[in-house]
Amino acid sequence: MIDWSLFGGAESLTEGKRAPRRTVVVSPTAADDGKSYPAPPQDPKDFLWLMTEEPHRSRRLAIMKAHPEVVKLMGYTTATRYVVLLVVSIQLATAYALRNTHPLSWKFVAAAYLIGATSNQNLFLAIHEITHNLAFKRVMPNKMLAVFANIPIGVPYSAAFKQYHIEHHKHLGEDGIDTDIPTRLELFLLNNILGKVFFCIFQILFYALRPTIIRAQRFTSWHLVNVLVQIAFNYVLVTNLGWYSYLYLIMSSFFAGSLHPCAGHFIAEHYLWDGLEQETYSYYGPLNILTYNVGYHNEHHDFPSVPWTRLPQLRAMAPEFYDTIPSHASWPMVIYNFIRDSEVGPFARAKRMAKESVGGVGGAKSQKTVPAQ
Template sequence: MKSDSHDVDFSYFGGAESLTEGKRSARRTVVVSPTVNDDGRSHPGPPQDPADFLWLMTEEPHRSRRMAVMKAHPDVVKLMGHESLTKYVVLAVVSLQVLIAMQLRHSHPFSFWFLFLAYAVGGTANHNLFLAIHEITHNLAFKGIDANKALAVLANLPIGIPYSASFKRYHLEHHKHLGEDGIDVDLPTHLELLCLNNVLGKTFFATFQIFFYALRPGFVRTQKLTRWHFINLVAQLVFDYVLVQAFGIRPLLYLLFSSFFAGSLHPCAGHFIAEHYIWDGLNQETYSYYGPLNILAYNVGYHNEHHDFPSIPWTRLPALRALAPEFYDIIPSHPSWLMVIINFIRDPEVGIFARVKRPEKGILLSGEVTPSGNCSGSEKD
């Protein structure tokens, strides 16, 4: 994860060591407890070749660290399980968004007040709902699987477009096949690399992230539809129809604008880029953020902790870090999601190319992954 620059095999970087001659960007990440090879201040690694992704044959780091943490701290299992608070937060945020949407039924969609509320309040609220669905995807709101799926459908309503059912399978594959090309749809495609690998392209990508995450999975690999896809679709169409019939089109526009802003140039949206893009020349593919925006985002900033232990709910991720500081305080993390967006756009050492990819291990058959297994586990619908 961290190494002295003299120990790096520059063949991984396409000869990019020639770019290190006094032209490096300032270090972007921080380390709480520096190691000998990474003092947390200097730039620890060489730049990456911007013409391609960083292809590695190594195993993703989370399984091995999870085993090490469990061996060192057996009590970590006490942190696992569902969190009953989640359903109340979801109900509160859904109610807030529906109430604001109804109140704006007489406001012009392009008025300052309408757009301000859609960005500042609606964007934050719908981003919170994005991450509620992420939390619920791991069955962390209820003990029962169907109850979690139903809550995800409810959380989806103010977002305006149905996606919770399809997100579940894609996201579990992201965990089980992190960085695997053709399976992990969180990874940018080669076409994105070719078209967006400059300041203008990165600005476009950061502005319209929500569309990339919504459309990319369908181009990379499709899913077999289940009854929950149908339930998600019908519930969303009924909600949208009733809202428009009762209050006009403007409340629905408020919710759709909120969803767009939630996945655009919004401080909370910085986590999309912060989580798995490579920074500071490190071969590190997952980054955490421990700042105040976690309060609004189900502690998704504790992203190394989350990937290590997906069965620990959002309220207990800080306790996981506190339990095992010798594992987490030595990992570089981001000090600011907002600065992640700014640095991603302006820094030539970070871009669409700055992702770890691994060759696909499974064989795709009818939307399923073999022999590694269906990432939806035993959930057949």
């Protein structure tokens, strides 16, 4: 018997013109039968433009009023340091073991997908966690750990990620500032099955290149440290172990942001589903074990200062807030539904006009655009 709870709320993989509902509610209200659609399909020619405030600030205030003890969950956790050390060690050991294995051999590719992609996705999310200063009490040790966690990824990005990600939290969905949202060119070119397949295969490149195209950052000393440490490590690695070991790390990073089960979180977190104007979705399944509980994404955006080890406690503390909103039950099925369903695509994101400008290179201001009528 099929366990449909693993299929993101779907009731059929081949159901008619209207796609099956893909979100689930742990504690539904009387108005939620788990099957109905609250709104007609979104216009695939444009994003969903909202005039409302992003939802996390208001929910954070409501939770703090209802559960003032939530402040006890805030603050860094030392567990992140040891997980980073373990995963970096696994990646370096695997790169060493594959130093004489041809990159096109099945052993090399399998290791890069199963071990490498899972490990580097873990390190992506370790950097995400460290970005919020949740590994140490002070800022500088957090930045140093992020640079260290970046080493097996093969390309320096931890310093740039921090600035873009903090803006993503402060300006969720704001046009020209939140670089997590696809561009209009992506909407135009990728709004079909083949385009979405291309997007899912090369997700890592979109997330790496899109921010710099939309708005470049001011280069800081930490950007320089990140680049120099990565170049030095890459040089030592290639000099001593050869190019195959470096290619293993690069292939691992590519697979981590491609058609990999853990990569489902990229789409699951902020794309719109089932006619809902819900900007953030959580996932409470077993892949959280490998990904710093990033699936607890509503909880994370509500309280960015609560570390990954205590996000399940946050949800348990305020079930009346979290169990009544839709969540995803399967990251792999999120990828599958994203590709096959015409009612979701690059357009399925909520946007709002920027409330303020944010400095870019040399103090340049972000551009504001008028939503399509």
